Structures are given as structure tokens and as C-alpha cells.
Amino acid sequence: MRILDDEETHAILRSHGLDRPTGIGFAFRYAARNVLYDWHAHPYHQLIYAAAGPAQIETEQGRHILPQGRAAWIPAGTRHRSLVSDNHGASLYFSPDSVTDTSSHVRILVANPLMREMILYATRWERGASETDPLADSFLHVLARLCGEWLEQELKLFLPSTTHPSLRRAMDYALADLAGATQSGAIDHAALSERSFRRLFMRETGLTWQTWLGQARIQMAMGLLIQGRRVTDVAADVGYASLSAFAKAFAQTAGEGPARFRKRHLAAQSR
Helix, strand or coil, X not given: CEECXXXXXXXXXXXXXXXXXXXXXXXXXXXXXXXXXXXXXXXCEEEEEECXXXXXXXXXXXXXXXXXXXXXXXXXXXXXXXXXXXXEEEEEEECCCCCCCCCCCCEEECCCHHHHHHHHHHCCCCCCHHHCCHHHHHHHHHHHHHHHHHCCCEECCEEECCCCHHHHHHHHHHXXXXXXXXXXXXXXXXXXXXXXHHHHHHHHHCCCHHHHHHHHHHHHHHHHHHCCCCHHHHHHHCCCCCHHHHHHXXXXXXXXXXXXXXXXXXXXXXX
């Protein structure tokens, strides 16, 4: 995984004009693999669409898992960092006065077919286009209005986080490969003794390491199931060798089994 420092991260932001946004909004496509962007914030709201791979958004409160085919909303001014695991997607930016958002927290959104198509279509307009192209201005105004409705369709894919650098390294390690992550690997990345790691992790998150890792796996599984992936494939992708163990863990977190969860969400998307 490539970890960008503050200077590298802000150089990329400047290359896209995010340090001097203008107009109602703009967009661009991006292609990245295993890149962790350092902490930063945008003066505009950001809507990220993960077209071909998962991503993660971290704030000071915790981490939001962004499965493939879903979108993340990051309110203007929200300090965050992002992990792009294997992704080809799009980012849209809207001026704060174009979308009303009083909650000021990151949200993972369902991304229905209309949202997906409009997001990808909007990527033809870069910064400043809405000020010179009437079509861009009209399209982005409509898209901004729709965002206000989409913000009500939130997926609860959230994990508690910490500011402790040792535990951050352990979390980054696990979330980069949920299927292969182990406690011993996390301890190695944290560079702590097992006793110190266990005590510190519980103090910082309120969870044991295994409980936190289990929640991360199930939350990622939820996102994959909503895409229509098969239950057996999803179980393996998030680190469960036993389908029955996966179904039990999933039901404890989601309140229903993975097959029923998948069927219900796919039916809701088809309406």
C-alpha cells in the first residue's frame, strides 16, 4: 500500500483544483490502487462513487467502509483521510450553498442506478465548467438537488477509530486485507506487546480487537451482498472459511441472516 504524506496528498488536491474550487460544482474520474491519502478537508461537499472496488473514509470519529457500487458523502470542511484499495471511480464536488446538509457527518449511500449514471455523466465537467457551460450548470444544479434526497438513504457502515498512531497502523493493516488479517499481524504493525495492544485497543475503541475485526468484516460483507454477490463468495472474501460461522456472525450484527439480507435489499433496489 502506498501511504501519501501531507505534502503528497495536497499536491494531488491542488492538481485537481480542490484548493480553489469555483461554481456550483465539478467532477473528475480517478484510478488508484492501494493508496492511503493523508488527513485533509475540502471547502466543497464531496460525493465519491466506488465504481470498481472498495474504499474507506476515516474521520476523527471512526471509519466508514465504502463498498463497490456505493457512494460516500463527505460534508464540506470535514477533516478526513481515505484509503483506496482497488478502485476506479469518480469524485464530485458541490458548493456548500448548493446542497443543504445540517448533519455534518460522513455517510455511505445506496447509489441507485440514477445516481450512478448521473455521477459518471458529470465527470465530463471539470472545475469552472459550470460557469461557462449552461448545460453543465443546469445538470449540476439538478444533481445537487437530488443529493439532498439521497442523503436520507444512509447505510450504517461505520467502525470506531482512534488517534493513537500504533492502533491506526494496526487498523490500516486489517482493513487493507480483511480476509487475511490476524491479531498477531495487527500487533506486529502496532509494534506493541500483546498485553499492551489488548489493553490499549479496548481503552481507545471500547471493543476487543476480535470484536472490531468481526464488525469490519460483517460491515464489508453487507456492502458486497447489496451488490448482489453470492453469500458463499462474500463469506470467503471477508475472511470466513465456514459458511455457518459467517451466517451466525452476520445475524448477530445485522439481525438477520446474509441470504435474507441480500434478498431484501436487492428487492428494494428493483422497485
